[in-house]
Amino acid sequence: MTRLVIDKLNFSYGETDAARDVCLSVDRGEFIGLIGPNGSGKSTVLKNLYRALTPDSGTVTLDGENLFSLSHKAAALKLGVVGQENDVPFDFLVEEIVAMGRSPHKKLFDIDNGDDRRIVRHALEHLGMADMAKRNYLHISGGEKQRVLIARVIAQECDFLLLDEPTNHLDIGYQLQIFDFVKRLGVTVLSAIHDLNMAALYCDRIYVLKSGSIVLQGRPEEVLTPKNIFDVYGVRCDTHIHAKTGKPAITFLPSGVE
Amino acid sequence: MLPTGLTQRLFNRAKPNMPVIVVLLMTVTVLSLLLAIGLGPVTVSPGNVAKILLSRLPVVGEHISRTWARLDENIVIGLRLPRVCLGVIVGASLAVIGVTMQALVRNQLADPFILGVSSGAAATATLGMLFGVFAFFGRYSLSISAFIGSAVTIIFVYTISRVRGRINITQLLLSGVAISMIMDGVTRIITLSAPNALGLHNAAFWMSGSLAGAKWGYLTLPLAVLLLCMAVLMINYRGLNLLLLGDESAGALGINVRRLQKTLVLVASLMAGVTIAVSGSIGFVGLMVPHFTRLLVGGDHRRVLPVSALLGAILVVWVDVAARMVLAPEEMPVGILTAIIGGPLFIFLLKRNSREKKGATAK
Numbered sequence: 001m002t003r004l005v006i007d008k009l010n011f012s013y014g015e016t017d018a019a020r021d022v023c024l025s026v027d028r029g030e031f032i033g034l035i036g037p038n039g040s041g042k043s044t045v046l047k048n049l050y051r052a053l054t055p056d057s058g059t060v061t062l063d064g065e066n067l068f069s070l071s072h073k074a075a076a077l078k079l080g081v082v083g084q085e086n087d088v089p090f091d092f093l094v095e096e097i098v099a100m101g102r103s104p105h106k107k108l109f110d111i112d113n114g115d116d117r118r119i120v121r122h123a124l125e126h127l128g129m130a131d132m133a134k135r136n137y138l139h140i141s142g143g144e145k146q147r148v149l150i151a152r153v154i155a156q157e158c159d160f161l162l163l164d165e166p167t168n169h170l171d172i173g174y175q176l177q178i179f180d181f182v183k184r185l186g187v188t189v190l191s192a193i194h195d196l197n198m199a200a201l202y203c204d205r206i207y208v209l210k211s212g213s214i215v216l217q218g219r220p221e222e223v224l225t226p227k228n229i230f231d232v233y234g235v236r237c238d239t240h241i242h243a244k245t246g247k248p249a250i251t252f253l254p255s256g257v258e
Numbered sequence: 259m260l261p262t263g264l265t266q267r268l269f270n271r272a273k274p275n276m277p278v279i280v281v282l283l284m285t286v287t288v289l290s291l292l293l294a295i296g297l298g299p300v301t302v303s304p305g306n307v308a309k310i311l312l313s314r315l316p317v318v319g320e321h322i323s324r325t326w327a328r329l330d331e332n333i334v335i336g337l338r339l340p341r342v343c344l345g346v347i348v349g350a351s352l353a354v355i356g357v358t359m360q361a362l363v364r365n366q367l368a369d370p371f372i373l374g375v376s377s378g379a380a381a382t383a384t385l386g387m388l389f390g391v392f393a394f395f396g397r398y399s400l401s402i403s404a405f406i407g408s409a410v411t412i413i414f415v416y417t418i419s420r421v422r423g424r425i426n427i428t429q430l431l432l433s434g435v436a437i438s439m440i441m442d443g444v445t446r447i448i449t450l451s452a453p454n455a456l457g458l459h460n461a462a463f464w465m466s467g468s469l470a471g472a473k474w475g476y477l478t479l480p481l482a483v484l485l486l487c488m489a490v491l492m493i494n495y496r497g498l499n500l501l502l503l504g505d506e507s508a509g510a511l512g513i514n515v516r517r518l519q520k521t522l523v524l525v526a527s528l529m530a531g532v533t534i535a536v537s538g539s540i541g542f543v544g545l546m547v548p549h550f551t552r553l554l555v556g557g558d559h560r561r562v563l564p565v566s567a568l569l570g571a572i573l574v575v576w577v578d579v580a581a582r583m584v585l586a587p588e589e590m591p592v593g594i595l596t597a598i599i600g601g602p603l604f605i606f607l608l609k610r611n612s613r614e615k616k617g618a619t620a621k
Contacts, residue, residue: 052506076512085504089364090557092502100503103496104512111560156511 001028003160003188004049009058011048018044020212022058026160026190031183033199033220034192036209037233042192043084045209046164049190050081062160076104080158082166086145088137094148095133098123101155123154126181142169150178154185163191167198200224200248208232224248274555283568287346287575294345294575295338299586302330302338310334341472344536345578346571347480348469349543351533353551353570354488356544357562358526361498362519363416363425366552367607369545370530371593372431373415374438375408376539379531380464381441382407384448401479405531411437412527467540467593469578476536483532487525488567494518495559502557540593542600543570549607 004026011019019041026032034042047053049060049067060067062078070078080101088097101123102116124130127147132140137148146169153161161182167175175195179202182189193199199206200220208216208223210232216223221241229237235252242249292311296302302310306326313322314335352370359368359375370376386403415437419430445464491498497518500508509515547570548562555561574592577599581590 047506050506050510052509071512072509072514073512076510079510081507081510083506083510085507087504088502089366090502091552092499092557096499096556096558097503100496100500100511103500106496108493162510 002026003028003063004190005059005061006045006049007059007061009045009048009060010056011044011053012056017212019048019055022209022212022214024190024207024214024217026188028188029186030204031189031202032191033203033206034190034209035194035196035199035206040209041212042209043164044212046081046083046162046190046192050079050083050162051075052083073104076156076158078158079160079162080153080156081162081164082146082149082153083164084168086142086149086169090138092137093133094129094135094137094140095120095124097137097148098133098151098155101152101157104156119155119157120151123151126154127151127177143171143174146170147174147178150181158187160188161185161191163189165192165194168194196224196229196250200250201245221248224250274561276555276561279555280564280568283565283572287568287571290572290575291342291346294342294579295334297579298333298338298582300329300333302326302334306330307334311339337472340474340477341469341578342575343477344469344472344480345575347477347484348533348537348540349547349570349572349574350567351480351484351487351529351570352540352543352574353547353566354484354491354563355526355529355533357548357551357559357566358487358491358498358522358529359412359544360548361501361559362412362522362526363419363430364502364504365425365427365430366549367427367431367545367604369542369604370408370526370534371438371539371541372545372604373411373434374436374441375411375415375527375530376467376534376541377438377441377445377465378411378414379404379408379527379534380539381444381448382410383535384445384464388448388451397475398479401532401535403531404535405528407441408530408534409523409527411441412523412530416523464534464538465593466591467538467596468581468589468591469537469574470582470589472536480532480536483528484567487529488563490521490525491559491563494521495563498522498559499557538591538593540574540596542596542604543574545607546596546600546603547573549603 002025006022006024009019009022010017022045034045036042044053048055051068051072067075098120099112099116102112102119121130121133124133127150129144129147129151132144137145140148146166150166163182167178170178175198179198183202193203203220205218206220206223207214208228215232216228224239226237226239229235229250237253238251239248241247292304292307296304296307309322310326310331311334313319313324355370356368359370359373360366362368383400383404386399415430415433418433419425421429442465449464497508497513500511500513501515501518505515547566551562551566551569555565577595578592581592581595584590
C-alpha cells in the first residue's frame with residue numbers, strides 16, 4: 001500500500017532550482033534511500049516534506065490526504081523527522097529533549113504523565129543511553145546528540161520517519177547501530193544517506209538526485225553500478241554482490257589505481 | 259544558612275522540586291515586600307508596616323491598635339506600598355519579557371533593554387505625550403504608544419538579524435545597539451524641545467528607569483497585562499521549549515512556528531510597552547533573571563516562567579530599595595543600578611557564548 005506520493009515537486013531558493021519535478025513514492029514498510037552528491041537537493045526535498053520549506057508547485061499525499069492541508073500537529077503524529085539541526089543553546093537534560101518528542105500527542109493543558117516518562121525511558125534504553133538521561137544536552141558530544149535526536153523521534157511514536165543523514169556525526173559502530181535499530185522498528189522510512197555502502201545495506205529502494213532532479217531509481221543492485229556512480233558522482237569504483245549480505249558492496253578507486 | 263543536604267534537595271537541577279521552590283520564592287517575595295516598604299530615607303519598622311497594612315483590611319483591621327505615627331502611615335500607604343507593588347509587577351514583567359524574547363531569538367543574550375525595545379517604547383511614548391498622537395486612547399494612551407514602539411522595534415531587530423532563516427547573534431546585538439541609540443536620540447530630542455509638557459517623564463526617567471513616581475493608578479494595566487501574557491505563555495510552554503530546538507525541528511514536532519512567533523512578538527511588546535510606560539527602561543533584568551532561573555530549574559518553560567517572574571519581582575524590589583537608600587535623600591534611578599549589576603553578567607555570557615561556539619566547531 002502506498003503511503004507517500006510526491007508528484008512534480010518544484011522548489012527554488014531565489015534563482016536556483018533546488019528541486020525540479022521530483023516524483024517519488026514510498027510504500028508501507030519500505031526503507032527508501034535518497035542519495036546524491038552534496039547540493040543535489042536531498043535535504044531540500046525532505047524539508048519540503050516536513051514543511052520547513054514550502055514548495056513552489058507540486059503535490060504531496062500522505063495516506064491519501066494532502067500533506068499540506070493537515071495541521072502541523074496532525075502531520076507530526078504521522079511523520080517523525082530527524083533533521084540536521086541538533087544544537088540547542090539552552091540548558092536541557094537529555095531526557096527533557098527526548099520528552100519533547102511527546103508534544104504532538106499532548107493537548108493544550110496536558111502535562112507529561114507516567115506513560116510519557118516510560119516511553120522516554122524506553123527510547124533511551126533502546127539506544128543504550130539510559131544512563132545519560134540526566135546529563136546536560138549542552139555538554140554531550142555531537143554523536144551523542146544525534147542519538148538523542150533519534151531517541152526523540154522514537155518517543156514521538158510515528159510510523160513514518162524522515163531522516164536527513166541521521167548518522168552524519170557518528171562513527172561506524174553507531175551508524176550500524178542506528179540503521180539496524182531503525183530497520184528493526186519496521187516503520188516506513190525515507191532517508192537521505194551520504195554513504196553509498198550504508199544505502200546499499202539498508203535500503204529497499206534508492207532514488208538518486210542530481211542537481212535537483214531524480215535521475216535514477218530502483219533496488220540497490222540496479223542503481224549502484226560503477227557506471228551510474230561515475231555518472232552521478234564522477235568517481236570510479238568497483239562493485240560486487242557481497243556473499244553474506246546479498247547487497248552490493250562498493251569499493252572506490254583512487255586515481256592511481258587502474 | 260540552610261544545610262547543604264537540604265539545599266541540594268531543594269535546588270536539584272535534575273529534579274527540581276517545583277512546589278517547594280515556588281512556595282519558598284512566594285514567601286520571600288512577601289517578606290521582601292514587607293521589609294522593602296519599611297526601608298528608605300524614612301525607615302518604618304517591619305512590625306509597624308505589617309500592622310498598618312493589616313489595619314486596612316476589612317475584618318482584621320478593627321482589632322489592630324494604632325501605635326504608629328500618622329506620618330508613617332502616609333509614607334507606607336501613599337508612597338512605599340504602590341512603589342513596591344509596582345516593583346513586583348515591573349520586575350516580574352521584565353523577567354518574563356526576557357524569557358519570551360530569548361525563546362523568540364533562541365539566544366540567552368536577548369533582553370528588552372539590550373535589543374533596543376525599551377528605547378523604542380520610550381521614544382514612541384514621549385512622541386505620543388508631546389503630540390498627543392494617541393490621545394484618543396484616553397488614560398491608556400501612554401501605554402499604547404509605548405506598546406507600538408516596542409512592537410515595531412522587536413519586529414525590526416528580528417528581521418534585521420535573521421540571516422538565511424537563522425538568527426545571527428552578531429547582527430542581533432549590533433542592530434539592537436544601533437536601534438536603541440537612534441531611539442534614545444529621538445527621545446532626547448523630544449524631551450529637550452518640550453520640557454514642560456512632559457512633566458515627570460523627562461529623558462532621564464525614560465533612559466534609566468525609576469519607580470519613584472509610582473501611584474496606585476499605575477498598577478492596574480501592567481498587572482492585568484502581566485497576568486494575561488503569563489497565561490498565554492504558560493499555555494504555550496511546550497511550544498516555547500520546542501522553539502529552542504530551532505524552527506525546523508519545532509515545525510516537525512507539530513508547532514505552527516509562524517503563528518507562535520507572532521504570538522511571542524505580541525506578548526513581549528505588549529508587556530514591554532505597558533511596563534516601560536510606568537517605569538522607564540530598566541535594563542538587564544530580563545537577562546539576569548532567566549539566566550539564574552535556568553541554573554536553578556533548567557530550561558523547561560513550565561518551570562522557567564513562574565520562577566523567573568518571582569525572582570524578577572524580588573530582584574527589582576530590592577534594587578529599588580538600594581536605589582532610594584544609597585544616595586538618600588537623593589533618588590538614584592533603578593536602571594543605573596541594574597545596569598551596573600547586569601552589564602558584567604552580559605559580558606560574561608557573551609564571552610562564554612563565543613567560547614562554546616568555538617568548541618562546537620572544533621568537534
